[in-house]
Amino acid sequence: MEYETVIGLEVHSELNTATKCFCGCKNEFGAPVNTNCCPICIALPGALPIVNSEAVKKAILMGLAVGCKISNYSVFERKNYFYPDLAKAYQISQAEYPLCIGGGVEIDIDGGKKYIRLNHIHLEEDAAKLIHTKGETLVDYNRGGVPLIEMVSEPDMNSADEAVAFLEKLRTTLLYAGVSDCKMQEGSIKCDVNVSVHQKGKPLGTRVELKNLNSFRAVHRAIEYESSRQIEELEKGGKIFQETRRWDDERGISYAMRSKEDSQDYRYFPDPDIVPISVSEEYIASIKRELPxxxxxxxxxxxxxxxxxxxxxxxxxxxxxxxxxxxxxxxxxxxxxxxxxxxxxxxxxxxxxxxxxxxxxxxxxxxxxxxxxxxxxxxxxxxxxxxxxxxxxxxxxxxxxxxxLGLKQMNDSGALEKVLANIIETNPKAVQEYRDGNEKIMAFFVGQAMKATSGKANPKLVAEIVKKLIK
Ligand SMILES: [Zn+2]
Structure with a gap:
C-alpha cells in the first residue's frame, strides 16, 4: 500500500530584544545563573507584567517578512500548566487572537518550488532552563520570560527534506529580518514536529508530536524514523495514538512521553493583567518601512x-x-x-x-x-x-x-629580463617547444620565473618578456 506522510511544524525562535517580554530584565545568553531575574519573571505575588513593545514590533516584522496579515487586535492569554521551569504555573502566550495570521514561505525542493503555508505567528515568553545534575534538578530563571515567537505551519510538508528546507527558509528569513540570532546551539531556534501517515486518497491519520529536536539533522532523522514507525504499526494492524514522543538522537529512536494534550487541557484564558494590544494600520505601515x-x-x-x-x-x-x-x-x-x-x-x-x-x-x-x-x-x-x-x-x-610578507609584485621589466634570460639559456628544450608552437609551455616559464623571484614576478609581464626574448 502506498502511504503519504504529512508534516506540520511549530518553530520557536527567541527574539533578540534587549530586555525580556514582560519585565526589564536583560535578555542575554550565558549570564551567571539567576542574575537576570526580577519579581515579575520569577512570579512573586503582586508583580505585574508590562508588554515589551520591541518584542511586539519584532514579531510583526517577522510576520511582514513572511507575508502574514497583522492583526489589529491581539490578546495575551494564560496557558496553564505546572512544571518547575514555569514559576507562575502558567505561560503568557497567545491563542485566540495571535499577532500575525496566515502567510507562508516558498521552499526549493527537488529542483522545483513549493509553497508552505503558515497558520499564524504568536508571541509568548520562554520558560526557565532546567539543569539536571547528580540526582538533582536546578532552575536557572535567566531564560524565563525571554520573548519567543512561535511560527505554526499548516500540515503542508510531505517529507523530511521538505521540513528541513522549510526550517532553513524560516531561519534565513529571521536573520534577514534581523529579529533573532537563530543560534541553534544556544536554543534560539527550536521546533516541535507533528507527523502522521495515511494511505493516499484516504482521510488523514492520527498525528504524533515529536519533541527534543535540537538540530536540523535531528528533525530530519526523527521524521524519517517516525514515519516508518507509524507505517509499520498500521501494516501489522496496529493503531496510532495521539501522543507526544521524545526523540532520542543518540539512539536514533522516539519513545512515548505522554498522551498529547488538547488545547482545552491548558485552560487558556485572557490574562487579566495585560490589556489587549491594538495595532493600528499606521503602525504596521511604519514597521513595513523598517523591514530590511x-x-x-x-x-x-x-x-x-x-x-x-x-x-x-x-x-x-x-x-x-x-x-x-x-x-x-x-x-x-x-x-x-x-x-x-x-x-x-x-x-x-x-x-x-x-x-x-x-x-x-x-x-x-x-x-x-x-x-x-x-x-x-x-x-x-x-x-x-x-x-x-x-x-x-x-x-x-x-x-x-x-x-x-615581502609580497610586492616585481613589475620591473629590466630586472625580470635578466632573470628570464637566464631561464631561457638553461632550458633550450622548452624554448624549442615554444618555437614549435606549443603555447602551453609558457606556464613552465612563468613557473620558473616565480621560483626565481620567490613568487613575486608579475606573470603577465613575464609572458610578454619571454615572447620578446625568444623571438
Ligand atoms: Zn524580570
Whole structure:
C-alpha cells in the first residue's frame, strides 16, 4: 500500500530584544545563573507584567517578512500548566487572537518550488532552563520570560527534506529580518514536529508530536524514523495514538512521553493583567518601512549588477554573506571581481567549518583593500592568497602585510629580463617547444620565473618578456 506522510511544524525562535517580554530584565545568553531575574519573571505575588513593545514590533516584522496579515487586535492569554521551569504555573502566550495570521514561505525542493503555508505567528515568553545534575534538578530563571515567537505551519510538508528546507527558509528569513540570532546551539531556534501517515486518497491519520529536536539533522532523522514507525504499526494492524514522543538522537529512536494534550487541557484564558494590544494600520505601515531588504530583493539587485543566478544564490544564502559582499562593494565597487573572490576563496574556507560556525572573520574593508592591491597589480594572485590567509587567521592591514610578507609584485621589466634570460639559456628544450608552437609551455616559464623571484614576478609581464626574448 502506498502511504503519504504529512508534516506540520511549530518553530520557536527567541527574539533578540534587549530586555525580556514582560519585565526589564536583560535578555542575554550565558549570564551567571539567576542574575537576570526580577519579581515579575520569577512570579512573586503582586508583580505585574508590562508588554515589551520591541518584542511586539519584532514579531510583526517577522510576520511582514513572511507575508502574514497583522492583526489589529491581539490578546495575551494564560496557558496553564505546572512544571518547575514555569514559576507562575502558567505561560503568557497567545491563542485566540495571535499577532500575525496566515502567510507562508516558498521552499526549493527537488529542483522545483513549493509553497508552505503558515497558520499564524504568536508571541509568548520562554520558560526557565532546567539543569539536571547528580540526582538533582536546578532552575536557572535567566531564560524565563525571554520573548519567543512561535511560527505554526499548516500540515503542508510531505517529507523530511521538505521540513528541513522549510526550517532553513524560516531561519534565513529571521536573520534577514534581523529579529533573532537563530543560534541553534544556544536554543534560539527550536521546533516541535507533528507527523502522521495515511494511505493516499484516504482521510488523514492520527498525528504524533515529536519533541527534543535540537538540530536540523535531528528533525530530519526523527521524521524519517517516525514515519516508518507509524507505517509499520498500521501494516501489522496496529493503531496510532495521539501522543507526544521524545526523540532520542543518540539512539536514533522516539519513545512515548505522554498522551498529547488538547488545547482545552491548558485552560487558556485572557490574562487579566495585560490589556489587549491594538495595532493600528499606521503602525504596521511604519514597521513595513523598517523591514530590511530580504534575500529575494537582494538577489534581484545582484543580478542587475551582472552576477549570475548561482552566484547571487550563494551570496544571499545567509544574510551575513550578503552583508559582507555589500560591505566590500562599498569600498571597492567591482561586483564581478569581488563576487569571484568571495565565491571561490571565502567559501572554500567557510566550507571547512561546521555549518553553525560559518561566519566570515574578516572586515569587508580589509578584503576590499587587498583586492584593490591585486587588481592594480601591486601584488599577484599568489600574494593575494597569502594576504587573504593571513587576514583570515590573524587579521591585520593588507598594505602593511604586503611589506612585512615581502609580497610586492616585481613589475620591473629590466630586472625580470635578466632573470628570464637566464631561464631561457638553461632550458633550450622548452624554448624549442615554444618555437614549435606549443603555447602551453609558457606556464613552465612563468613557473620558473616565480621560483626565481620567490613568487613575486608579475606573470603577465613575464609572458610578454619571454615572447620578446625568444623571438
Ligand atoms: Zn524580570
Amino acid at each position: 531588504r530580504l534575500a529575494e530583493q537582494r538577489k534581484t539587485e545582484y543580478l542587475q549588477l551582472g552576477l549570475t543566478e548561482s552566484d547571487a544564490d550563494l551570496l544571499t544564502a545567509q544574510r551575513d554573506y550578503a552583508d559582507f559582499f555589500e560591505g566590500v562593494l562599498k569600498e571597492f565597487n567591482e561586483p564581478k571581481f569581488v563576487c569571484n573572490w568571495i565565491t571561490a576563496e571565502v567559501f572554500k574556507k567557510l566550507n571547512t567549518l561546521d555549518v553553525e560556525e560559518r561566519t566570515i572573520p574578516l572586515e569587508p574593508k580589509a578584503l576590499a583593500t587587498m583586492l584593490k592591491l591585486y587588481k592594480t597589480g601591486e601584488i599577484n594572485q599568489a600574494g593575494a592568497r597569502k594576504i587573504f590567509d593571513e587576514l583570515w587567521e590573524n587579521g591585520g592591514d593588507p598594505v602593511q602585510l604586503v611589506d612585512s
